[in-house]
Amino acid sequence: MSAPTSPAPTAPPLARRRASTTLLATGALLAGAILPVAFQGTAHAATANGGDVIANLFEWNWKSVGQECTTVLGPKGYGAVQVAPPGDSIRLSNGTHPWWDVYQPVGYDLNSRMGTEAQFAAMVTACHNAGVKVYADAVINHTAGANQTSTDSYGGASFNPSTYTYAGIGYDRSSFHDYPATCPNAGNTINDWNSAQQVQECQLVSLSDLYTEKDDVRSKIAGYLNKLEGYGVDGFRVDAAKHIAQADMAAILAKVDDTRWGGRPYVYQEVIPGGSGQLAPSAFEGNGSVLEFTYAHKLKDQFTGNIANLRTFGQSWGLEPSDKSAVMVTNHDLERDNSTLTYKDGSRYVLAHIFELAWGYGTPQVYSGFRFTTNDDSPPADAHGYVTDTDCSSGAWNCTDRDQGIANMVGWHNAAKGQSVANWWDNGNNAIAFSRGSAAWVAINNSGSAVTQTFSTGLAAGTYCDVIHGAPASGGTCSGPAVTVGSSGQATVTVGAGDSVALYGKGTSCTSGCPTTSPAPSPTTSGTVTETFHETKTTVWGQNVYVVGSIPALGNWDPNAAVALSSASYPVWSATVGTPANTRFEYKYIVKDGSGNVTWESGANRVHTAAASGSETLDDTWK
Incomplete structure (x- = not known):
């Protein structure tokens, strides 16, 4: 083998490699x-x-x-x-x-x-x-x-x-x-x-x-x-x-x-x-x-x-x-x-x-x-x-x-995976903030005094838990402090000395991908059709997929009443629901994480009219 011609690097530090009986290899x-x-x-x-x-x-x-x-x-x-x-x-x-x-x-x-x-x-x-x-x-x-x-x-x-x-x-x-x-x-x-x-x-x-x-x-x-x-x-x-x-x-x-x-x-x-x-x-x-x-x-x-x-x-x-x-x-x-x-x-x-x-x-x-x-x-x-x-x-x-x-x-x-850094802010010294696209935002204060600033977060309007100091809890509350992001995506935040603030998710209000409201329709005939929902969606640990829609069987658009889908054939999530025959209904898929945060798929409501009888399968992919 020929040796490189650049200046020789030094040997590994003795804390890492000891030449006596104290030997290690990292x-x-x-x-x-x-x-x-x-x-x-x-x-x-x-x-x-x-x-x-x-x-x-x-x-x-x-x-x-x-x-x-x-x-x-x-x-x-x-x-x-x-x-x-x-x-x-x-x-x-x-x-x-x-x-x-x-x-x-x-x-x-x-x-x-x-x-x-x-x-x-x-x-x-x-x-x-x-x-x-x-x-x-x-x-x-x-x-x-x-x-x-x-x-x-x-x-x-x-x-x-x-x-x-x-x-x-x-x-x-x-x-x-x-x-x-x-x-x-x-x-x-x-x-x-x-x-x-x-x-x-x-x-x-x-x-x-x-x-x-x-x-x-x-x-x-x-x-x-x-x-x-x-x-x-x-x-x-x-x-x-x-x-x-x-x-x-x-x-x-x-x-x-x-x-x-x-x-x-x-x-x-x-x-x-x-x-x-x-x-x-x-x-x-x-x-x-x-x-x-x-x-x-x-x-x-x-x-x-x-x-x-x-x-x-x-x-x-x-x-x-x-x-x-x-x-x-x-x-x-x-x-x-x-x-x-x-x-x-x-x-x-x-x-x-x-x-x-x-x-x-x-x-x-x-x-x-x-x-x-x-x-x-x-x-x-x-x-x-x-x-x-x-x-x-x-x-x-x-x-x-x-x-x-x-x-x-x-x-x-x-x-934040797949999202680029955006909305950078710094004070020229030891405080910085940035978002990862519209998915998440963080502020880091490495100085000895608190920093208060109105930040552009890139997030949708809503109330978010500061996950550095707490976590989302049931009923849309936080176990720690919460931060309100306005309609312009801005939030006024105080970041303590040697501390940070971090927000992500959709907030407690649905501001992106929300369903258009429509009343639950009355069935035109009696009877029930068996609808099997198949939704292809990759998730991370702790997330589960649900279907929610405009009829009582699908929760009347209430995420808390949404129908849970099984991941037995992951990444295809499935559930079978009885819906009124000959009835038009609208629906969307949502993801909930272990803290109860809800993410709606984007785009318009999905629309389907149930058959007069029998069973049907709806094959969908997350939007």
Whole structure:
């Protein structure tokens, strides 16, 4: 391989990669999968909720992840959860159990610090039942560090890192890059970070680098990924992807199955910026998306400076294209080297997540980890290093995914999908506001004093719940403050210091797509016709489709009396209703979300005249 000619990038920060016994490898692959035949009889058939926001539950155990999917992630509309590496890993003999030992795999069985193989399978099923995909952190560039002396693991694998033997997988010394055959440097060290050969064929801080050019090694890695897919895993974060040659990664992925949800697995790769040519993040886009480190760094720059600059935030800032970017405010490495905003930054950290979810660039992640004093601290665990259940009230965990404003912004993000940024406003400093078309509006105040302003929201007239501080409640009320938008789309809003306000939906009054009022007609003859309504409509988690119309059987235009449709043949929603024979009626379809918000389809009322007898089918598509 020829080395790039641009200036050499620096080695990864020591907070990320430690060259002593404290070793880690970051980055990983997220992808979806189809069940192998052996599992098809018992596995749950998942139905995705349509969202794309990833909750990165860093080193939560399997039981806690499953519970979070059920009680928080699914109901709030998160599209996926990223989980810790689900394989066996080294356990150091000194009893410290640092967080990074899970990034030193020693076996491809699924008994780990996070739980047993059965608990892993139960977690995936629980998340699928909640409509949430599961993306696994896949450590496939290397095994444990060659300088490690421990032969103990959390799952009981047989291995010896000093002799490069991993009996459970079938790796031996020939399965690894080694000096001088592949790595040109004695000790297998990377001396030139601008050399593709050294970066991809020598050892990243002594981690034994797999010989991914060999088909046997590729097949073993792909077999591990397919095993995860067999339990329903839907994607992979590829750890240390920069250290795997692109052709090798492509060959591995070619051996990986399609996902159970349909299509190829979602893959996003850890490629730390630095270098050009074959080492540039853009060079890895052929194998999937890339983790956007520059995005996270630039967010910190603005939220510790002037967020008005974010008006142009995007690819022109040196980011990868939106459709190839897995964006983040921080991750487990970045919060430890302090190069990004972290939980220690208080309101700025929360506001950066709100901006990320509102802006609509890339596939966003919400990071929930644990509090730490030193960079090597273990997650909360028992004496043997097995991670204990997540307790968000204990003060040991940072459950960012549960923050009311951030969690409710996931629904905002889903509602704004496909809408462009519009109605930008800023005060030239640290307060901004914008809409996403006519679907949603947000204001963010990163300053130390409140801001009161009359904003153009782009929203239809009505009363909206501020989802940062509450949620729509029954009877058209809010559990928190509400904002009134006038007929011109303007609203006067006060945004507190270090706070935000966010609105979306249709408001409590129907101002768009509303039915024209018409009285319920009297039937011209007696008798009933069986009408079957088929409506094709894709939805997001928590939404349901109804039919409402001008006759009592269809609720007399009252959304509260609308007829619920079944999603058994999703995306076709269906219901059967008895209507008066020989009677003309009008109708429309509506969508209700879990908070009771109603969205009417657009356009004129649909019109139908029932037959004299028998049954009929109305096949419609959402307008």
